[in-house]
Amino acid sequence: MVAHIIYVVSDSVGETAELVTKAAISQFNGSNAILKRYPFVEDIDNINEVLAMARNDQGMIVYTLVKPDIREYMKEQAKEQQINAVDVMGPIMDMFERNFDKAPLNEPGLVRLLDEDYFKKVEAVEFAVKYDDGRDPRGLLKADIILIGVSRTSKTPLSQYLAHKRYKVANVPIVPEVDPPNELFTIDPSRCIGLKISPEKLNHIRRERLLSLGLDDKANYANIERIEREMEYFDKISTKLGCTIIDVTNKAVEETANIIINYIQKRI
Structure with a gap:
């Protein structure tokens, strides 16, 4: 059975991204998925490292990044390099920002x-x-x-x-x-x-x-x-x-x- 490698990426410890990923995997009984957590991502160099590993492994990326510039870079580069990547945090934060009419703190690890x-x-x-x-x-x-x-x-x-x-x-x-x-x-x-x-x-x-x-x-x-x-x-x-x-x-x-x-x- 082919092993699907999933990189769980976060600017904090990565618990939220991993929990969501595991919940989704549980719906695919019998699938062979290997999770690799990549926590405390702080800059563009960290993102590039993850992208290179995912590209080499033909893996996927699930990420929770609260800093807008880092999050946007991950999104653009994953698309450009044709790597399947899912932004768990971004869409929710964008919706809350619109509805709350208030800018987020953009500070990792608050939860x-x-x-x-x-x-x-x-x-x-x-x-x-x-x-x-x-x-x-x-x-x-x-x-x-x-x-x-x-x-x-x-x-x-x-x-x-x-x-x-x-x-x-x-x-x-x-x-x-x-x-x-x-x-x-x-x-x-x-x-x-x-x-x-x-x-x-x-x-x-x-x-x-x-x-x-x-x-x-x-x-x-x-x-x-x-x-x-x-x-x-x-x-x-x-x-x-x-x-x-x-x-x-x-x-x-x-x-x-x-x-x-x-x-x-x-x-x-």
Whole structure:
């Protein structure tokens, strides 16, 4: 069986061109096709090399080139040398340019950067879920940010918000009856953020929470004396850690998150 050689050419890594080529080949059951990826094509010399190889092998070319001059050169030379070549990216970009009434960036590899950003975000969200509420202290050693605070100081919502900004966040509840994990005292204190809140505000939040669950709002969980003891214990632990403290009493999650991000960026 004759082997059909297909050069997959790109000014980036060539994943898009190869995926499209393989999808098309799959429709021709039993055909013998050999793919040769030729990535990071940057200039006319690279194009000439590919054209020479394709001409010598009687091969075909499938290409994704975003730079207009390089793309046009490939198109003209392939036609002139009677080499079968398919431009995967050009026609779509031309159509989008007409319809968007906007010139493209013409920068190779942007989709890969977007994919990497997306997967980093997914990884951070999964991390926040896995190490929420002190479930596994080992997460403290891997986290970019560790949040500590008593119950209902927005540790979980903050962890998720920061995860969507690609930060790996673990959080630890501070409860007088439970010693914090040992790992908390081994980390760099600059990665730890303590969330403080006024007892009166926390009392209101906890009472509303109990009522929403159909429970008595006079339970010990919302008792002001109990809350004050919790806050004293929080002060003791945060002082021992030497961590930065943020008062979240009258702050929205987004506002607190921005303060944390600014702090982390300055620290870096």
